[in-house]
Amino acid sequence: MSKSIENFEIFPNAPIKEAIFEIGYEDIGKDRVSELEAIHNDFKAHYPEIKTIQGYENEMSLGEKGAELIKNHSFILGYQFWATNKSELHTCRVDGFSYNKLAPYIDGTSAIKKTMDGWRKFSSGIKNLKVSNLSVRNLNVVNIPLLKFDLEDYFRLASNLPGQLKDNTITNFFFNISIAFPEHKAFCDVTMSPQASGRGVSIILDIHAHKGFMAQEDIQTELEALKVIKDKVFFSIVTENCKEMFR
Amino acid sequence: MSEPLKTLHKYKISPRTHATHFEGYNTDVVFLDQFRAKRQQSSSALLMAKGQLQLELLDICSTRTTRGWDGYDALPITNESFSTAQSLIDLFPLEIQQPTIFPTNSGGFSFEWTKGPKYLVIEIENEEISCVLLDSKRKMKKSQYLERFDEEHAMECDDMVEWVKKEFPLND
Secondary structure, eight states, X not given: OOEEETTEEEOTTOOEEEEEEEEEEOOOOGGGHHHHHHTHHHHTTTOOEEEEEEEEEEEEEEETTEEEEEEEEEEEEEEEEEOTTSSEEEEEETTEEEEEEESSOOOHHHHHHHHHXXXXXXXXXXXXXXXXXXXXXXXXXXXXXXXXXXXXXXXXXXOOOOGGGTTSOOOOOOEEEEEEEGGGTEEXXXXXXXXXXXXXXXXXXXXXXXXEOOTTSOHHHHHHHHHHHHHHHHHHXXXXXXXXXXX | OOOOOEXXXXXXXXXTBOXXXXXXXXXXXXXSSEEEEEEOOOSOHHHHHHHHHHHHHHHHHHHOOSTTTTSSSOOOXXXXXXXXXXXXXXXXXXSBOOOEEEEOTTSOEEEEEEETTEEEEXXXXXXXXXXXXXXXXXXXXXXXXXXXXXXXXXXXXXXXXXXXHHHSBTTO
């Protein structure tokens, strides 16, 4: 049976595959990446596995001489610290820190608490961080057990064909919008795209609430506000049909 | 196109370009005479893993371009193998364990997953794909062979993807 916390229903078969609570800061530069690696010692007890995050830079020219790769190199941007349960991790990058919870996702309140616990540990070890942005993001995968269906039966925000093409079928789409929330000085980006799923169709519903951070603000309070925006957007987009599949 | 340099999510895209892989989602790339993309990996572990796989593929290709790269007679990775492998990665759902990718001496790739008694390997050689799933505990062996990676063989492809999804979920 589903229950409700903070006025939003919690589903037993929730579509969420990853929740990301991120504290972004001004880029500290690649030369400080060794500090990020060293801070793993403080996280080791609960997050023993460390993985490298690579960055890539490419430049290609298609001039008269034909295709030419001008620049192509990789570098280390940070690290992922994975918990033994393989369902949660911290990412520590040159421009941001995050707590990521993979499925099963329980609730945002405990996730924000873990984000803040991790952040306190991280920011006491990595000095002179200037927080610049905050975000709360959910990657949902909605599995629709049909090969042919109307998107609007499941999502209130969907691409529709005009009347002259009503007998045709959409076979693929990529949908991305940004919604402003001026009262919170925040934005919420919504991206929808189908992904392969073997049988039936899976729709990725990516909801990313984010805002710039001002020095007088409180990180935890702002993350909580972003979480509410993210939930509001999610519950406004999915239809009753969709919710039934999650219950 | 006179638009200024802009930041589109994690990509910094120069004028006269459109987004290529948009944080792990597949969109087509259209560019004119110059393309420049500085990629910063997504903070999403799931999207990053998929992007990383594509980049690993590129890395293997760019270092196995001549015959005998293994010190013996190995063939260079073929464009067909690369294209087939890319299409296959696109089919993998987000929530699976990452395979280990190896180049093969016949100019193709091998994708391998191992977890306890379970082992799954997908071998790619040009357009051909073969897959074997073994589970010593359940005494099970399944195999699949595709002559070509196309619409006609979509069902067999779906089977392979289902095996990976079922036997090697991310947080197993």
